[in-house]
Amino acid sequence: MMIMYIPKFKLCFWLLSVLCLINCSLEFDPTDNYLINCGSSTNASVGNRVFLGDSNLNSSIVLSTPQKIRANTSSSSIPFSYSSDLYKTAEIYTEISNYTLSVTKHGRHWVRLHFFPFVYQSYNLSHAKFSVSGLNFTLLRDFQLTEDNPVIKEYLLNIASDKLVLTITPSSKSFAFLNALEVVSVPDELIPDSVKPVDSAGSNENLVNQALETVFRVNMGNTTVNPQNDTLSREWVPDEAFLKSHNLVQFLSNPKPVNYTKVGPTKEIAPPSVYGTASWLNTERDPTLNVNVTWYFNVDLGFKYLVRFHFCDIINNQPGQLMFNVFINSWYAYKHLDLSNKTSNLVASPYYLDVVLSESHVDMLTVSVGTSSDTSVYPNAMLNGLEIMKISNSKGLLDVDAESLKPSSKAKTGLIVGVAVGAVFIFMVLALVFFMAVRRRKRTYSDATKNKSNGATESGYRFSFAAIKKATNNFDESLVIGVGGFGKVYKGVLEDNTEVAIKRGNSDSQQGLNEFRTEIEMLSHFRHRHLVSLIGYCDEQNEMILIYEYMVNGTLKSHLYGADYPNLSWKQRLEICVGSARGLYYLHTGSAKSIIHRDVKSANILLDENRMAKVADFGLSKTGPDIDHTHVSTAVKGSFGYLDPEYLIRQQLTEKSDVYSFGVVLFEVLCGRPVIDPSLPREKVNMVEWAMKLQKKGEFEKLIDPNLKAK
Ligand SMILES: *[C@@H]1O[C@H](CO)[C@@H](O)[C@H](O)[C@H]1NC(C)=O
Ligand SMILES: *[C@@H]1O[C@H](CO)[C@@H](O)[C@H](O)[C@H]1NC(C)=O
Ligand SMILES: *[C@@H]1O[C@H](CO)[C@@H](O)[C@H](O)[C@H]1NC(C)=O
Ligand SMILES: *[C@@H]1O[C@H](CO)[C@@H](O)[C@H](O)[C@H]1NC(C)=O
Ligand SMILES: *[C@@H]1O[C@H](CO)[C@@H](O)[C@H](O)[C@H]1NC(C)=O
Ligand SMILES: *[C@@H]1O[C@H](CO)[C@@H](O)[C@H](O)[C@H]1NC(C)=O
Ligand SMILES: *[C@@H]1O[C@H](CO)[C@@H](O)[C@H](O)[C@H]1NC(C)=O
Ligand SMILES: *[C@@H]1O[C@H](CO)[C@@H](O)[C@H](O)[C@H]1NC(C)=O
Ligand SMILES: *[C@@H]1O[C@H](CO)[C@@H](O)[C@H](O)[C@H]1NC(C)=O
Ligand SMILES: *[C@@H]1O[C@H](CO)[C@@H](O)[C@H](O)[C@H]1NC(C)=O
Ligand SMILES: *[C@@H]1O[C@H](CO)[C@@H](O)[C@H](O)[C@H]1NC(C)=O
Secondary structure (H helix, E strand, O other): OHHHHOOHHHHHHHHHHHHHHHHOOOOOOOOOEEEEEOOOOOOEEEOOEEEEEHHHOOOOEEEEOOOOEEEEOOOOOOOOOOOOHHHHEEEEEOOOEEEEEEOOOOEEEEEEEEEOOOEEOOEEHHHOOEEEEEOOEEEEEEEOOOOOOOEEEEEEEEEOOOEEEEEEEEOOOOOEEEOEEEEEEOOHHHOOOEEOEOOOOOOOEEOOOOOEEEEEEEEOOOOOEOHHHOOOOOOEEEOHHHEOOOOOEEEEOOOOOOOOOOOOOOOOOOOHHHHOOEEEEOOOOOOOOOOEEEEEEEOOOOOEEEEEEEEEOOOOOOOOOOEEEEEEOOEEEEEEEEHHHHOOOOOOOEEEEEEEEOOOOOOEEEEEEEEOOOOOOOOOOEEOEEEEEEEOOOOOEOOOOHHHHOOOOOOOOOOOOOOOOOHHHHHHHHHHHHHOOOOOOOOOOOOOOOOOOOOOOOOOEEOOHHHHHHHOOOOOHHHEEEEOOOEEEEEEEOOOOOEEEEEEEOOOOHHHHHHHHHHHHHHHHOOOOOEOOEEEEEOHHHOOEEEEEOOOOOEHHHHHOOOOOOOOOHHHHHHHHHHHHHHHHHHHHOOOOEEEOOOOOHHHEEEOOOOOEEEOOOOOOEEEOOHHHHOOOOOOOOOOOOOOHHHHHHOOOOHHHHHHHHHHHHHHHHHOOOOEOOOOOHHHOEHHHHHHHHHHHOOHHHHOOHHHOOO
């Protein structure tokens, strides 16, 4: 009754204030909000969202399809925590079909496609194969489900017209299906127009005209955030599966209160359950500790990625206690990040950082946070959430372009070696052709389409220590085929009778551990017929064991001198040189960032049963040369006699250091003698010096392996 007497504007004001109070807990209200339960006549509720049965749809959304097939299943075995109803029906499309939706608000929209395969009459949805496109972007291309769990594909399209047409195209002789479809407006601030690249000094990446696909959305602190608990209905998965090693990581999984401010990110950027939990580095035991926490993500080659880091200092009660580095692969995403500075000295206040990785040169993206060398603060590092979004490429594709990732069938360079040409010149030509005169080519990965799953341990296979012991007859000394700085190499036989070489590292050195990791990483991403391939590894019980294909004919070195192998003919030597040059050339140019081997020598070139050469031992490999301009941390590594003098002096690593070492190998092949041979007269001890001397005197032929003379 009282209210009747309150003037209207006062009432409005009062209502507004109440609304304002409630507003803090109100969810974002999307303008366009299409939630469709495909193939069903009934609505399905997911949390507080209602997916409309397609017979309840109004004229704002039109499905044009030549043939309507509604599939259903009674299966109750849907392994999903929240809406099984959504996945009990599907629309099947046997020919090209379109959804045409009216768009009220221009700008970014989620497009989420839900898939859950079941069997309906003659349709086994697991066999469906199809493409989906929208605007001018290919979202899915000859897509097939590979698992029995519901799959949600999530995209962000920037829609600038009043209509969105989503086209579903079955691949030839197949069909398509959809269990549910979402097209929903997102807040304008969610995706910026342009973002700074992390791996080049180039200009910002313009995102306005690009489509994005969420490939990973991770909540640090190892807890799931369900779509119902996120105002934009996103799902955040726990991070443990992406950590390779987590003995230094602490999960803070009970959400702490988060202080959202007017200037900082909103709950739409990430909800409190993301900012309120974290994974952080536990350095309590050692304040001098200098380490990184690293998460590993399998990504598709050849795409750019938008990476968003979510931070919120929920550890400290005071500002200014936290400073750390943030990396993507080996690039700084942020050096000495001081969170307090970003949050106006408030603790528990969120901050996010966007960067673009403009070239995925391996199919693994790593994200690290690590202690900063700034000693004024206690060493620590943390991360609260992470999103990795694939950016559509120049062809408007978001799905793997399987064709472009196939290795080129042609040899890279047509190399014609005239037999009549003098030996020395051939070597020079070889070196030139492979390393200098050839224009750089784009990637040709041979193994890029291998299956992608979460986690990082799918590089080759992870073997149990028991299996290794069995394969090597409990590390029988009589099976040792090599000994190096890293440890011993055994010949082994696996369960399935495959012969393998098993390298067992000395587990006590930190250096060894780095080399172990580098080698696994390199060999699992760089596959080539002239690079030795990794079969698996074992890291149980602090072991560092690598399992390679067995190379029957041992090292190139052992064929040149000192062992009982029969002499190699000139032709065989040439083929070995060409092969190993190809392997090295691939390392240098097979990806956007070239890989420098750093330990090229005749003992690291192995020969298979056909005496085909394969380059081995990637423990010291590095990407280069750009990174080393920023930190001069790299100690000089390599083998005596093969080291590039320029690298020794300037400590700057480039591919040319490998070229130098390879040149030494070429001389070794030509001379048939060790690079350093103390048993020879002093002037001849160092092969390279000796060769230079003879060259000056014009007596090159004195160098040549006597076994080659007159052949
Ligand atoms: C049609 O339904 C959608 C939700 O599915 C709604 O956003 C839109 O406003 C409706 N349009 C009309 C004209 O009723
Ligand atoms: C489905 O939901 C819509 C919108 O909320 C409603 O209009 C319709 O009556 C519902 N249909 C059924 C069968 O519940
Ligand atoms: C599928 O739907 C039809 C028609 O609504 C119904 O008769 C049938 O029982 C349903 N089948 C399953 C497996 O739910
Ligand atoms: C779907 O849309 C495309 C392009 O807009 C058009 O070429 C095609 O005919 C449409 N198909 C159907 C079944 O409406
Ligand atoms: C459907 O296809 C999947 C994958 O090929 C297969 O594993 C499954 O057995 C098939 N189901 C039926 C009922 O044929
Ligand atoms: C698709 O591309 C064509 C040609 O590049 C362009 O004219 C058209 O506007 C684009 N359509 C949309 C929806 O962006
Ligand atoms: C992390 O989360 C996963 C999935 O919920 C769970 O299986 C695992 O035990 C958790 N790990 C830790 C250390 O809490
Ligand atoms: C949250 O931030 C505001 C400033 O935006 C500050 O006044 C308030 O004290 C903070 N609350 C807590 C719990 O830190
Ligand atoms: C959502 O998160 C809040 C904490 O931020 C928590 O209290 C609540 O239980 C969560 N709800 C669900 C459905 O997970
Ligand atoms: C942390 O990772 C970065 C990037 O890969 C690397 O440069 C740095 O050396 C690492 N720090 C430690 C202590 O391992
Ligand atoms: C953050 O750092 C910048 C540069 O050092 C400084 O200008 C600015 O005042 C700092 N802001 C806060 C809130 O400390």
